[in-house]
Amino acid sequence: MAGSKRETVKLGDEIVERGPQGATHQVASPGAPVLTTQQGLPVSDDQNTQKAGPRGPALLQDLHFREKIFHFDHERIPERVVHARGYGAHGYFELTDSLADVTRAKVLSEVGKKTPAFVRFSTVAGSQGSFDVARDVRGFAVKLYTDEGNWDIVGNNIPVFFIQDAMKFPDMVHAVKQEADRGFPQAQSAHDTFWDFASLSPETTHMLMWIMSDRAIPRSFRFMEGFGVHSFRLVTAEGKSTYVKFHWKPKLGMQSVVWNEAVKINGADPDFHRRDLWTAITNGDFPEWELGVQLFDDEFADKFDFDILDATKLIPEELVPVRRIGRLVLDRMVDNFFAETEQVAFCTQNIVPGVDFTNDPLLQGRNFSYLDTQTKRLGGPNFTHIPINAPKCPFHNFQQDGHMAMHNPKGRANYEPSSLDRGPRESPTAGYTPFQEPLRDATTRERGALFADHYSQARQFYISQTEPEQTHIKNAFVFELSKVEVPAIRERVVSHLLNVDEMLAQQVAQGLRLEKIPQAAPPARPVVSTLPESPALSIIKNGPKSFAGRKLGVLVTDGTDATLLSGLMKAAADEGTLVELVAPAVGGVKTTDGKLVPAGQKIVGAPSVLYDAVVLLPSADGAALLNDEATARDFIADAFAHAKFIAYVKEARPLMERAGVGPSDMDAGFAEIRAGGDFAGFLTTCRDVRFWDREKRTHTV
Numbered sequence: 095m096a097g098s099k100r101e102t103v104k105l106g107d108e109i110v111e112r113g114p115q116g117a118t119h120q121v122a123s124p125g126a127p128v129l130t131t132q133q134g135l136p137v138s139d140d141q142n143t144q145k146a147g148p149r150g151p152a153l154l155q156d157l158h159f160r161e162k163i164f165h166f167d168h169e170r171i172p173e174r175v176v177h178a179r180g181y182g183a184h185g186y187f188e189l190t191d192s193l194a195d196v197t198r199a200k201v202l203s204e205v206g207k208k209t210p211a212f213v214r215f216s217t218v219a220g221s222q223g224s225f226d227v228a229r230d231v232r233g234f235a236v237k238l239y240t241d242e243g244n245w246d247i248v249g250n251n252i253p254v255f256f257i258q259d260a261m262k263f264p265d266m267v268h269a270v271k272q273e274a275d276r277g278f279p280q281a282q283s284a285h286d287t288f289w290d291f292a293s294l295s296p297e298t299t300h301m302l303m304w305i306m307s308d309r310a311i312p313r314s315f316r317f318m319e320g321f322g323v324h325s326f327r328l329v330t331a332e333g334k335s336t337y338v339k340f341h342w343k344p345k346l347g348m349q350s351v352v353w354n355e356a357v358k359i360n361g362a363d364p365d366f367h368r369r370d371l372w373t374a375i376t377n378g379d380f381p382e383w384e385l386g387v388q389l390f391d392d393e394f395a396d397k398f399d400f401d402i403l404d405a406t407k408l409i410p411e412e413l414v415p416v417r418r419i420g421r422l423v424l425d426r427m428v429d430n431f432f433a434e435t436e437q438v439a440f441c442t443q444n445i446v447p448g449v450d451f452t453n454d455p456l457l458q459g460r461n462f463s464y465l466d467t468q469t470k471r472l473g474g475p476n477f478t479h480i481p482i483n484a485p486k487c488p489f490h491n492f493q494q495d496g497h498m499a500m501h502n503p504k505g506r507a508n509y510e511p512s513s514l515d516r517g518p519r520e521s522p523t524a525g526y527t528p529f530q531e532p533l534r535d536a537t538t539r540e541r542g543a544l545f546a547d548h549y550s551q552a553r554q555f556y557i558s559q560t561e562p563e564q565t566h567i568k569n570a571f572v573f574e575l576s577k578v579e580v581p582a583i584r585e586r587v588v589s590h591l592l593n594v595d596e597m598l599a600q601q602v603a604q605g606l607r608l609e610k611i612p613q614a615a616p617p618a619r620p621v622v623s624t625l626p627e628s629p630a631l632s633i634i635k636n637g638p639k640s641f642a643g644r645k646l647g648v649l650v651t652d653g654t655d656a657t658l659l660s661g662l663m664k665a666a667a668d669e670g671t672l673v674e675l676v677a678p679a680v681g682g683v684k685t686t687d688g689k690l691v692p693a694g695q696k697i698v699g700a701p702s703v704l705y706d707a708v709v710l711l712p713s714a715d716g717a718a719l720l721n722d723e724a725t726a727r728d729f730i731a732d733a734f735a736h737a738k739f740i741a742y743v744k745e746a747r748p749l750m751e752r753a754g755v756g757p758s759d760m761d762a763g764f765a766e767i768r769a770g771g772d773f774a775g776f777l778t779t780c781r782d783v784r785f786w787d788r789e790k791r792t793h794t795v
């Protein structure tokens with residue numbers, strides 16, 4: 095057949111096979127599989143449709159073409175209505191401290207046991223193809239494949255939520271997503287409808303403080319906390335309940351980017367967070383979190399200033415310490431993104447015996463929504479048959495049929511009780527029994543009285559931040575509200591902020607140039623202004639203890655000092671820091687020892703926003719070559735503006751001046767590296783992540 099004739103040709107340094115139509119293939123290795131249709135029919139030609147003659151019309155009888163295009167046409171499934179953009183990885187959970195005294199859940203009782211896990215991180219508002227570093231909450235959804243069934247902790251990187259009652263979820267999501275008429279903005283809360291809804295819903299105030307903080311622009315999934323958000327219950331075999339809040343604490347400490355960086359990262363690398371997780375795991379640098387629990391009883395719940403059923407409130411760690419009971423390690427990327435990350439179906443209703451729900455009205459609404467949405471998204475009730483969703487423990491039931499049924503009951507009796515086959519039976523002892531909570535009240539749509547306090551914890555969050563963090567919150571409000579077109583909405587937000595912190599409200603009003611400060615919104619309950627600072631709420635106070643897992647961007651040119659470069663590589667390896675060489679060409683640079691050192695990036699594609707700190711190691715000639723390269727100047731100017739630590743050799747100084755960083759700008763965030771340079775000292779300084787004092791000089795409006 096004409097279509098299958100092949101000849102061998104040389105392409106670059108490779109020998110390849112070329113078909114008559116010009117497409118080239120690697121030379122087939124012996125025993126390589128033959129391409130087939132989905133029915134297993136071997137394919138002779140995958141390049142050309144069947145036609146009536148070489149120039150003739152295509153023939154409908156081409157079954158291979160029809161099957162291929164039909165399948166392609168059906169490749170997409172509905173994206174998640176929220177959390178559409180996400181990234182998942184496999185790993186395990188290992189219990190280090192038993193909770194057997196408060197729960198019958200085996201996964202929380204057997205110390206040392208490793209339970210397989212799958213985690214999906216996500217942004218909330220953006221579509222699947224949006225960018226990673228949006229200002230947004232991050233989803234932190236964990237599926238634990240326990241011996242007693244799948245347990246999903248479907249949480250976020252922020253411990254509180256926008257709303258108190260699931261009834262408001264569709265409104266809140268409609269408001270934050272693209273506006274209904276114009277279909278934009280994408281993956282942003284900085285627009286009228288979001289702030290309109292938020293400013294008319296004072297219960298959002300606490301969450302607004304969090305999403306205007308740097309928590310909403312994490313440096314990486316690896317550097318953020320996770321929270322189960324709601325109060326759940328742990329229950330013993332005897333039916334005794336203890337309330338619990340779940341926390342995931344990152345081993346690497348917390349770290350965020352700054353807003354101007356986020357804006358630029360999204361252009362330079364929209365997959366910044368995905369790439370980070372992929373790189374870390376494929377390099378064997380497995381990210382890890384500790385599972386922490388806050389345990390408390392009814393007596394605490396009754397005395398607490400807030401309702402523990404209200405998901406807009408948290409329990410300060412200083413009041414109920416977080417007990418660390420296990421570790422979650424992510425050590426394997428998926429084999430196929432669609433099969434696993436896209437098809438994974440988290441459901442808050444997936445719990446195990448010994449874990450139970452509370453009457454939190456947000457949680458109870460979620461328990462309906464997740465199952466429902468998977469049916470739509472994954473096409474039917476058998477989404478649990480997809481390998482990523484199937485339990486890893488034995489499971490038996492009489493549910494049958496439906497689209498794509500993969501696990502089908504065997505035998506005659508597909509029901510119980512039955513006397514015909516010895517099928518699965520219920521177990522009053524092993525089975526899940528709901529916590530027996532007495533029901534007291536008459537049917538109502540009211541909320542608990544304490545739910546009406548919307549400002550006290552918002553204030554507590556704000557006063558717990560360091561000065562740079564407070565400035566970032568203020569700047570974020572000003573940025574977002576400056577994108578809001580309706581002045582009344584801007585004023586309404588300020589009227590709520592007056593109940594949080596008067597100075598903050600004034601600064602935001604000033605940043606927006608409001609002519610007069612509006613009146614404070616009347617609080618539905620008096621604001622408790624005596625809540626003490628909670629250091630656990632600050633990122634900077636809980637930052638890294640080392641520079642491990644972070645990335646250095648090193649500007650090199652021909653003539654870069656080979657000894658300095660190898661000293662830097664060694665110091666970075668000792669600290670566990672990744673190094674990426676940024677050069678005029680990706681092929682690399684010739685260092686002083688005459689060797690060609692390959693680069694990781696060409697300067698035009700590697701702005702310094704992609705790195706946690708930078709090192710400028712050009713030769714004098716190399717620096718002169720870059721003098722008129724705008725991206726090289728931006729590299730330095732941005733590193734300076736983003737308060738990064740900068741190490742440099744004296745040869746870099748003219749280029750630094752050209753970038754607007756002269757001798758009078760050199761602060762303690764700079765380190766000059768001389769012959770035999772001390773990179774270890776520089777990397778120790780980098781543990782502080784940024785030289786925050788500089789920000790006051792670089793961001794003045």
Ligand code: HDD
Pocket residue numbers: 174175176177180214215216232233234235248249250254255259260261263322323324405438439440456459460463464465467468
């Ligand atoms: Fe939700 C997805 C987290 C409230 C309805 N939610 C979803 C995901 C996360 C969260 C992490 C993505 C899971 C994945 O990676 O597949 N959601 C939360 C948290 C909430 C919350 C922490 C408040 C504490 N969610 C919430 C409410 C409702 C939903 C109140 C509806 C009443 N959420 C959904 C959903 C999604 C979802 C529509 C979309 C895709 C999916 O479930 O699988 O059912």
